[in-house]
Amino acid sequence: MILTGTKMRPPVKPSATLWALTVVVLVVIAAFLSTPYDPTKADFLNRLAPPSPQHWFGTDHLGRDIATRVLYGSVWSLGLSLCVVSIGAVIGTIVGLIAAQRGRWADMLLMRVTDSFFAFPELIAAVTIAGLFGPSTMNLVLALIVVSWMKFARLVRSLAVAVVQQDFVLQARLNGLPAHLVLWRHILPNVLPGVFVLWTNSWSRTILAISGLSFLGFGVQPPNAEWGAMLLDGKAYLHTAPHIMIFPGLAVLIAVLIINLTGDRLRDRLADEF
Amino acid sequence: MNAFLTRLGGLLAVLFGTSFITFAVTYFAPGDKALSIAQARYPGEMGFDSAVLDGIRAEFHLDRPFLSQYLHWLADFVTGDFGRSYSSQSKVWDIFTGNLAETFTLAFTALAMGLTAAFLLAGLSVWKQGSLLDRFAILLASVGAAIPSFWLSILLIMLFAAHLGWLPAYGTGRASHLVLPAVTLAFWVMSSQTRLLRSFLLEAYAQPFVETLRLRGVSEREIFFSHVLRHAMPPALTMIGLDLAGLIEGAVVVEIIFARSGLGSLLAGSVLARDLPVVVFLVMFFALTYVLINTLIDLLQIVMDPRQRAAARAEA
Amino acid sequence: MLDVSNLSVSVAGKTLLRDVSFSVGTGEMLCIVGESGAGKSTLLKGLMGMMPCRFDSFQHWPKGRSHRQGDAAVQGLPACRWVMQDPLAALNPKRSLGQSICESLYEQHLPAADQRKAALEALEAVDLSADFYDRLPKEVSLGQAQRACLARALIAEPALIIFDEPLSALDALVQKKIALRMDQLRREKTITYIVVTHDLGFAAAYADHVLLLQNGRMNTLQRRDDFFANPASPYANQLVNAAQTLGALDQMEAAR
Numbered sequence: 001m002i003l004t005g006t007k008m009r010p011p012v013k014p015s016a017t018l019w020a021l022t023v024v025v026l027v028v029i030a031a032f033l034s035t036p037y038d039p040t041k042a043d044f045l046n047r048l049a050p051p052s053p054q055h056w057f058g059t060d061h062l063g064r065d066i067a068t069r070v071l072y073g074s075v076w077s078l079g080l081s082l083c084v085v086s087i088g089a090v091i092g093t094i095v096g097l098i099a100a101q102r103g104r105w106a107d108m109l110l111m112r113v114t115d116s117f118f119a120f121p122e123l124i125a126a127v128t129i130a131g132l133f134g135p136s137t138m139n140l141v142l143a144l145i146v147v148s149w150m151k152f153a154r155l156v157r158s159l160a161v162a163v164v165q166q167d168f169v170l171q172a173r174l175n176g177l178p179a180h181l182v183l184w185r186h187i188l189p190n191v192l193p194g195v196f197v198l199w200t201n202s203w204s205r206t207i208l209a210i211s212g213l214s215f216l217g218f219g220v221q222p223p224n225a226e227w228g229a230m231l232l233d234g235k236a237y238l239h240t241a242p243h244i245m246i247f248p249g250l251a252v253l254i255a256v257l258i259i260n261l262t263g264d265r266l267r268d269r270l271a272d273e274f
Numbered sequence: 275m276n277a278f279l280t281r282l283g284g285l286l287a288v289l290f291g292t293s294f295i296t297f298a299v300t301y302f303a304p305g306d307k308a309l310s311i312a313q314a315r316y317p318g319e320m321g322f323d324s325a326v327l328d329g330i331r332a333e334f335h336l337d338r339p340f341l342s343q344y345l346h347w348l349a350d351f352v353t354g355d356f357g358r359s360y361s362s363q364s365k366v367w368d369i370f371t372g373n374l375a376e377t378f379t380l381a382f383t384a385l386a387m388g389l390t391a392a393f394l395l396a397g398l399s400v401w402k403q404g405s406l407l408d409r410f411a412i413l414l415a416s417v418g419a420a421i422p423s424f425w426l427s428i429l430l431i432m433l434f435a436a437h438l439g440w441l442p443a444y445g446t447g448r449a450s451h452l453v454l455p456a457v458t459l460a461f462w463v464m465s466s467q468t469r470l471l472r473s474f475l476l477e478a479y480a481q482p483f484v485e486t487l488r489l490r491g492v493s494e495r496e497i498f499f500s501h502v503l504r505h506a507m508p509p510a511l512t513m514i515g516l517d518l519a520g521l522i523e524g525a526v527v528v529e530i531i532f533a534r535s536g537l538g539s540l541l542a543g544s545v546l547a548r549d550l551p552v553v554v555f556l557v558m559f560f561a562l563t564y565v566l567i568n569t570l571i572d573l574l575q576i577v578m579d580p581r582q583r584a585a586a587r588a589e590a
Numbered sequence: 591m592l593d594v595s596n597l598s599v600s601v602a603g604k605t606l607l608r609d610v611s612f613s614v615g616t617g618e619m620l621c622i623v624g625e626s627g628a629g630k631s632t633l634l635k636g637l638m639g640m641m642p643c644r645f646d647s648f649q650h651w652p653k654g655r656s657h658r659q660g661d662a663a664v665q666g667l668p669a670c671r672w673v674m675q676d677p678l679a680a681l682n683p684k685r686s687l688g689q690s691i692c693e694s695l696y697e698q699h700l701p702a703a704d705q706r707k708a709a710l711e712a713l714e715a716v717d718l719s720a721d722f723y724d725r726l727p728k729e730v731s732l733g734q735a736q737r738a739c740l741a742r743a744l745i746a747e748p749a750l751i752i753f754d755e756p757l758s759a760l761d762a763l764v765q766k767k768i769a770l771r772m773d774q775l776r777r778e779k780t781i782t783y784i785v786v787t788h789d790l791g792f793a794a795a796y797a798d799h800v801l802l803l804q805n806g807r808m809n810t811l812q813r814r815d816d817f818f819a820n821p822a823s824p825y826a827n828q829l830v831n832a833a834q835t836l837g838a839l840d841q842m843e844a845a846r
Contacts (some may be wrong), residue, residue: 022740026416039501107544109488112284112288112291113288113291115288115291115565116287116288116290116291116294116295117291117295119288119292119561119562119564119565120296120557120560120561120564121519121520121522121523121526121560121561121564122519122523123523123526123527124522124523124526124541124557124560125557127526127541127542127545128545128553128557129299131546131553132299132300132303132545132548132553133303133304133544134302134304165286166679166680167674167676167679167680168679168681168682168690170741171672171674171680171693172682172693174638174671174672175693175694175696175697176696176697177693177696185682185685186682186685189682189684189685190571190682190683190684196560202482203422208422208423210423211422211424212423212424212527215424216527216530216531216542227426231424231425231428235428238428238431238432238436239436242432242436245425245428245429245432246429249422249424249425249428249429250425252422252425253417253420253421253422253425256419256420256421256422256455257416257417257420260414260416260419
């Protein structure tokens with residue numbers, strides 16, 4: 001008597017969140033294509049203008065359209081943080097995998113090194129490095145990578161250690177699978193979902209860090225259209241033209257909220273899998 | 275006992291590593307240190323004799339190789355000699371203690387306010403699960419986690435200082451100067467802790483022992499305060515400890531924005547002025563605080579959670 | 591086909607298993623029984639080269655390989671496969687059953703089409719339909735997962751399959767069915783089985799030889815009928831009586 005399966009795989013439905021996300025992305029792209037303004041061109045006749053039909057968010061102290069700058073700023077803030085987190089994730093994953101697989105001494109050594117880096121609060125380390133080596137985008141990115149890879153290393157190590165102890169890894173080894181295939185087929189696929197969740201969480205935190213540090217002058221420098229840098233520009237006009245300070249900050253808030261919500265949904269989805 | 279020694283050894287290794295990294299960063303920082311020292315010593319002078327600079331280098335061991343400098347510095351540091359600021363020539367320790375109180379006040383106030391708010395919100399939200407209050411609490415926490423604290427401070431400044439004139443925007447001194455910075459920081463504390471507390475409380479409620487207590491006729495109130503709360507404490511404390519780094523960061527940022535005196539502004543100022551002894555000390559201070567607090571929390575965990583106590587005993 | 595004399599397993603100075611000897615012929619089933627902690631799994635790990643062991647002689651046919659006394663680790667028995675206790679831990683949750691089964695063929699480096707064909711045949715041998723090939727472990731029942739693990743062992747056409755409590759995670763009805771199939775396959779394909787189990791009923795129904803371990807030592811080694819009719823030691827006697835009382839040995843009659 002041949003058995004047939006009873007539990008079918010549920011069809012994958014794109015969720016409401018995914019639709020919302022797509023809409024947002026499309027709107028942003030449309031905005032990019034349709035804005036008539038150059039984010040860097042100054043227009044001294046129109047300085048510090050409050051929001052109006054011509055300039056939805058108003059203009060800044062050089063007469064540049066804030067709405068356009070906020071749009072271009074998204075590339076800065078989102079793109080930079082994506083770089084930082086992705087590079088940090090790669091480094092951390094490699095370290096974590098080595099620590100989990102190469103024996104007790106390598107594990108202890110790597111984990112102590114990881115812990116040493118962990119002691120430095122992110123922003124303080126970034127302020128120090130960026131400040132000492134000269135505030136610039138590059139130094140900011142490097143500083144943030146240096147203090148963010150450890151989370152991934154720790155996570156990957158504990159996940160990998162748990163996976164390696166599973167019977168299916170033993171079976172693979174007994175079947176003669178070489179180490180690199182064991183890594184590729186068995187360890188990585190079971191470690192990566194966790195890494196992905198951490199990656200999305202870190203992304204939003206890094207956006208806050210980058211904009212915050214740029215606002216303090218330790219990161220992306222004006223006149224680049226990064227949101228934090230824009231807020232720094234506008235600080236002098238706090239009393240006279242408050243609208244400058246509102247929109248870039250709002251952009252950060254919305255971006256982070258969206259990423260957090262998506263990340264939460266993702267985590268719930270993935271949790272079902274386990 | 276064995277387990278304790280291993281942990282201690284690990285801790286020492288980490289402290290070593292941290293000090294090494296800190297020193298390395300300052301070592302490789304650009305700028306001629308001898309020049310900075312000379313400029314501070316002889317303010318107003320333009321050019322310096324190479325003999326003067328060499329003398330300074332010899333005095334501060336700046337001509338020695340990296341490892342030698344590191345060990346000298348470490349030896350000094352461990353014995354409490356933190357050097358003198360390049361800019362002001364005062365002892366680093368004095369500068370530090372001068373600013374410590376301000377930061378401590380800020381952090382403590384913010385932590386107290388934020389945790390109280392978090393407990394209230396989380397407690398109410400769990401008490402009346404699914405209600406409007408619950409939803410509101412979650413929303414508030416989500417927004418609070420996403421809002422950039424520097425932006426929030428600006429908004430608060432715009433509203434309360436510029437527009438309404440109730441509170442001063444910048445500076446230190448009177449209690450009113452503390453309000454806006456503390457509120458900004460407390461908001462962040464509240465939002466990050468509310469969600470966590472809420473999920474810990476919910477998890478505690480889902481434990482089988484709660485049902486048992488109910489069947490025994492224990493009141494909901496007692497269940498909540500004497501049992502559920504205690505069950506949720508260990509993980510909650512861990513999270514608070516882990517978030518300490520965030521609190522320190524937040525305090526630093528808030529101080530700089532509100533131009534409050536304190537360790538944060540001190541750090542920013544000395545970093546930009548390349549005042550290395552101060553920078554090194556501050557970074558080490560933050561790092562050590564973080565490591566020590568986390569270790570304490572680990573130990574506290576073991577004491578408080580009987581399961582972990584057993585595990586630790588088994589390890590030994 | 592396997593002849594072992596005085597096998598001992600020690601780890602870090604502690605002797606976990608001492609002086610175990612047995613032999614089992616081609617196509618026969620040896621059941622290793624005993625209480626929890628008696629050393630049954632340790633013996634398997636020693637045989638598979640996962641734990642260091644020492645022995646007086648270790649003779650393995652048809653390869654005819656024998657190891658000298660004192661070899662620290664047996665180089666894993668060739669053409670041998672291992673079915674473990676928890677099928678869900680033994681299958682990669684991210685790979686389909688078919689992929690896991692084919693992995694057993696890795697060392698033969700067959701083209702993909704041949705591998706798939708062999709896997710489908712193996713699935714059929716364990717009473718699973720072809721659409722199980724693409725299923726993930728979480729989409730099938732425990733019994734089906736364990737059958738897949740059995741398929742993974744069979745596909746390599748091994749001379750010997752080692753089972754570590756293969757049925758204890760499954761419920762009673764499923765246990766009976768899979769046990770029956772296991773035995774049928776053994777006879778059809780002439781595979782030698784070494785089965786570690788704490789279920790005397792299973793041993794009573796299907797074993798040729800029964801090896802009883804107690805506290806890391808060999809207690810008795812008898813042919814099945816002898817073991818249940820005339821247990822060779824007081825301890826064995828206790829166990830057989832207890833099993834009889836619980837009705838576990840009724841299967842013996844049913845299976846014959």
